[in-house]
Amino acid sequence: MDSTVTTATNESVWGGGNQPLGASYGKLMMWFFLVSDALTFSGFLASYGFSRFKFIETWPIAELVFTHVPFFHGDYPLYYVAFMTFILIMSSVTMVLAVDAGHKMQQTRVIWYLFLTIIGGAIFVGSQAWEWSTFIRGDYGALETKGGRILQFVKADTGERAALADFAKNIPSEREDLQRDKGLWFQSEGYLTSRSVDEVVEGFVANPNILIRTETINDDNHKTVLTREESLKRIKDAAHVVEGANLIHNEYGSRLFADFFFFITGFHGFHVFSGVMINIIIFFNVILGTYERRGHYEMVEKIGLYWHFVDLVWVFVFTFFYLV
Amino acid sequence: MAHAHKLEIFRGLLKFKTNVQKIWAVLVFLTIVTTIEVALGIIKPQALTHSHFLGMKVLNWIFITLTLVKAYYIAWDFMHLRDEKNSLRRAIVWTPIFLVLYLIFILLFEADYIYNVFKFGFVKWNF
Structure with a gap:
């Protein structure tokens, strides 16, 4: 009788102790939490899809954005995220091995497997932080137009990206810093880019080898590179210099892309971080022999569910942010 | 707690003697799938990017x-949904699937409508 009705012959079903779903109260609640959390993440990812479909022709191409690997120079799209994915799947495996050892009441093995899981989680969160800082710092720099569009630069002869520093002119100019004693109490200097708009525009006009690459995706799934004449016309729209990405400006393209990147990977990274914290607590409980005295390791199983869920979410984030 | 493990994957194609063996096999499978994904993502074969x-x-x-294949094996073998009762599994799996499909459907349709407004309506945004 594998149905929802309890098969116990217990007369008083109101007395508690029935488990129609064959799972304990704690495990069931963990599942309910995970279902609601899955819906939260789905909401995020679906609204990402909404914004992307809205700007389907100008959305940033992920391989042009995430091209770095720590300690290596050059253009290596996807490799580092693939490594992160593997680390997370691997830590999921050590977790499921810990749960399995828990079923067999093997305390030492649970300790070791949980330890490896925590290490894997820490490597993942660290990689995530590195990914964020690389994204925030930016690499080549770009111009933003009055309409909020991004103009990037490529070299005409090689087709490689051109950094602002490669061609911008150095125009000496004077500006006065906003001091705290001037202006109102909430006003401050704010963030300054390394070059001004004039320096970039002058340098661009003087250097015929530089072309503008717009956000528009052409039929070959590449970003459109303008001709020199079109570029000279387009550069007149420039309004700001953008270096790196934040919630307001994004040198890689649509600012919504940066917003969703921060929110979705941030929300996921926060889950991983809290997962590591919970794992550490349970890890010490296992060492202290709490579950040995309790007679079962169901707590390890419950945090295991949470940990696998974090991995499950990452599988989707990986697909929709980096692959599709 | 589900003590009895179902030790076969791929609808009984692969059977294992212990749960630990099954876990490692699932890891190998997930790694292969991820490798295929990354390879396709880097190569981007023309035949697949130009057909719709x-x-x-x-x-x-x-x-x-x-x-979705990866998600299935993570949920079924790592989160051992395979060993749970059908009723629990259905409650957990079909509820989000139904809601998320509906959400995706309405949001993407709406987004496509807005895309058309931006493209063909009298709205200038790409300047």
Whole structure:
């Protein structure tokens, strides 16, 4: 009788102790939490899809954005995220091995497997932080137009990206810093880019080898590179210099892309971080022999569910942010 | 607690003697799928990026399918849904699937409508 009705012959079903779903109260609640959390993440990812479909022709191409690997120079799209994915799947495996050892009441093995899981989680969160800082710092720099569009630069002869520093002119100019004693109490200097708009525009006009690459995706799934004449016309729209990405400006393209990147990977990274914290607590409980005295390791199983869920979410984030 | 493990994957094609063996086999499978995804993502074969199905590139459909395959094995073997009662499994799996499909459907349709307004309506945004 594998149905929802309890098969116990217990007369008083109101007395508690029935488990129609064959799972304990704690495990069931963990599942309910995970279902609601899955819906939260789905909401995020679906609204990402909404914004992307809205700007389907100008959305940033992920391989042009995430091209770095720590300690290596050059253009290596996807490799580092693939490594992160593997680390997370691997830590999921050590977790499921810990749960399995828990079923067999093997305390030492649970300790070791949980330890490896925590290490894997820490490597993942660290990689995530590195990914964020690389994204925030930016690499080549770009111009933003009055309409909020991004103009990037490529070299005409090689087709490689051109950094602002490669061609911008150095125009000496004077500006006065906003001091705290001037202006109102909430006003401050704010963030300054390394070059001004004039320096970039002058340098661009003087250097015929530089072309503008717009956000528009052409039929070959590449970003459109303008001709020199079109570029000279387009550069007149420039309004700001953008270096790196934040919630307001994004040198890689649509600012919504940066917003969703921060929110979705941030929300996921926060889950991983809290997962590591919970794992550490349970890890010490296992060492202290709490579950040995309790007679079962169901707590390890419950945090295991949470940990696998974090991995499950990452599988989707990986697909929709980096692959599709 | 589910003590009895079902020790076969791929609908009984592969059977294992212990649960630990099954876990490692699932890891190997997930790694292979991820490698395929990354390889396709780097190569981007012309045949798959230039053909479309239901308004989306075939390559993207492949990515989404492989993702769902991975999600299935993570949920079924790592979260041991395979060992749970049918009623629990259905409650957990079909509720979000139904809601998320509906959400995706309305949001993407709406987004496509807005895309058309931006493209063909009298709105200038790309300047």
